[in-house]
Amino acid sequence: MIQNLDEKYNIDKIASIIGINSNDIVPHVQTLKYNSDDSIKLIELDANLMRAIQDGQNLVIRGEYEDSLILCTDNKTFELKEAETTNSLLIISNGLANEELLTNPPLENNLKIEHLTHNYIEPCLIKPNFLKLKESLEPTAYRGPTYEIELIDFFKYSMKDLKNFIQASDQEILKALYELNATIINGFYRIIENTYFNQIVNHILSLIEENSWSYKNVYLNETLYTLEELFPREVVEFVFKSMMKKLLTTNPSNIINSNDDVYELDEIKICRFFAEDILKNTIKFDFKDFLNIWKLSVPKGIKTHMTYLEGLAIVLIENNKKIIKFLPEASLPQNTKERLNSLFKIKEKWSLTELKMYFKGFLENISDNENPSKSDDNSILGTLLNKFARKIIMPNTGDDSNDKVYYCSKY
Known part of the structure; x- marks a missing residue:
């Protein structure tokens, strides 16, 4: 030894x-x-x-x-x-x-x-939970200069402040702020109050109509100049860019002012904007009536499509009648099991395509943990559903010989 x-x-x-x-x-x-x-x-x-x-x-x-x-x-x-x-x-x-x-x-x-x-x-x-971010910013939601005196004693948050307690990466925080309609006003992030945001959008759409602009050629600087007497310029610019897409190439024959920055109305965002405005204050809406009202509400030249409502609303059958229900993805729990339970309470059985609309964020994160070449959204979601839900196979009675696969609560 x-x-x-x-x-x-x-x-x-x-x-x-x-x-x-x-x-x-x-x-x-x-x-x-x-x-x-x-x-x-x-x-x-x-x-x-x-x-x-x-x-x-x-x-x-x-x-x-x-x-x-x-x-x-x-x-x-x-x-x-x-x-x-x-x-x-x-x-x-x-x-x-x-x-x-x-x-x-x-x-x-x-x-x-x-x-x-x-x-x-x-x-x-993980997918960060931004409930704390929303709850922190909502008390100081921006409703216009007139109401600022009421919020003088409220604490407001800069990006540095938010990073001290919001558990998410910088890019994810910025994305969440954008989705909450929050922008920097006097150095602090403020959510644009929903009614105020809608007022600005409607003024922009009215300006497009008054000037006979195409929805594919909307002028930023002229819009800011025209509306700055009614709303703060930086807020108008934020709302404008939230609902538009920057044109990378333009047709000179269609441009009225070549010195201005030209944008195009984002068709999906505009359609979702009007759909939310119609549905948000109702428990449920007759599907045919909704489609007619929705089609008439959007600007001229914009076409509505049901695919634009993914993660915003769901179509249900009640008493053999087709209805549509406002169901934004952000309103659902962050936990996978709890989210599925909430969805199964609203609707007894779901197809894989329907469920995928409410799991996009989850799938993005899970895909990052896997080899993308070996897994896709359907297979990843299928794995989650095998764990937390029950599969139902229903014979198809129509011309299609394939059976229909649905998922329901496990218990």
């Missing part, structure tokens, strides 16, 4: 004990000394995190003291959970790998075990 590892080693004796031919041993000695530092934590890096580090992105932990542990890159959010392994994980400083041992002259190398553990931190890509 070796009494002192810091003194001369009897290599032949050690080799004999462990059954190794001493001629095959590289003439190097690496001594391990245990001096574990409990402040060190190991984290498993998936492809997303590895890529973020290689790209030089910042990794930050966000949230308040009572929140769960969340790690953010520039554009993704991960929940951190502790995992266990049956193996012993060692962190050793100044160790030499096989290649280095073969090329270096004989030496004795004293190594320190910096950390020994059976636990590590496992990151899981």
